[in-house]
Amino acid sequence: MTYRSRRFTVAMRLGGRAGLLRLGFMLGLIALGLCVFGGGPGTTPLPSQGPKPHQDAAAFYASLPLSFERNQGQTDERVKFLARGLGYTLFLTSDEAVLALRSRQSSVVSGQLQRATDNGPRTTDTLRMQLLAANRAAQVTALDELPGKSNYFLGNDPKKWRRHVPTYAKVKYQ
Known part of the structure; x- marks a missing residue:
């Protein structure tokens, strides 16, 4: 007799291990979307802390x-x-x-780190x-x-x- 866990059964229904990875990836995208674009009616955006991408940085600092x-x-x-x-x-x-x-x-050596360290x-x-x-x-x-x-x-x-x-x-x- 073989024992199969629920997790294994769900993975098999989703197309094996690759299906489980796809599910995890999709859930991660949803969570990221909620963090970036989400927020309910009670949230307010933070004020900008610098020049907008379309502004000239030199003009911003000169002002x-x-x-x-x-x-x-x-x-x-x-x-x-x-x-x-x-x-x-x-x-x-x-x-x-x-x-x-x-x-x-x-001190960033590779492009893997998305923000510069000081x-x-x-x-x-x-x-x-x-x-x-x-x-x-x-x-x-x-x-x-x-x-x-x-x-x-x-x-x-x-x-x-x-x-x-x-x-x-x-x-x-x-």
């Missing part, structure tokens, strides 16, 4: 507002103001602007822009204070922390 911080010890003493953004820092001195562009190389080494490219015959003693002032503040809590010594650093919309050279 983001800059905010400048007065250097209060957060960087080199020659820097008067700095601005930070996704992947860059802009340093303004009396006579030059230095743009540091940061990136991380993806574990690769950091690289920084630097662009220095200096005006010829510029006044090295130019007065650099901030204009249009913004409501946001920056805070730097680096290390364990509260004396070295920078709290409530004002941010500005513009910087003026005179």
Whole structure:
């Protein structure tokens, strides 16, 4: 006498093992469809977090507002103001602007992983822009204070922390 399980019987009715695999594949597609397209009347789509595929990425980043911080010890003493953004820092001195562009190389080795991981080494490219015959003693002032503040809590010594650093919309050279 041979014993056959229910699972085996269902598999045979569906066309053997291949039929069972087809059934599993179809159920997986249905589950994926519900995750991607599903949702009931109570669900709301998440807001977009970046440029739409049809938008030009450069135009998207160019539209983001800059905010400048007065250097209060957060960087080199020659820097008067700095601005930070996704992947860059802009340093303004009396006579030059230095743009540091940061990136991380993806540690993805093959195309099997669908999303890039952020574990690769950091690289920084630097662009220095200096005006010829510029006044090295130019007065650099901030204009249009913004409501946001920056805070730097680096290390364990509260004396070295920078709290409530004002941010500005513009910087003026005179």
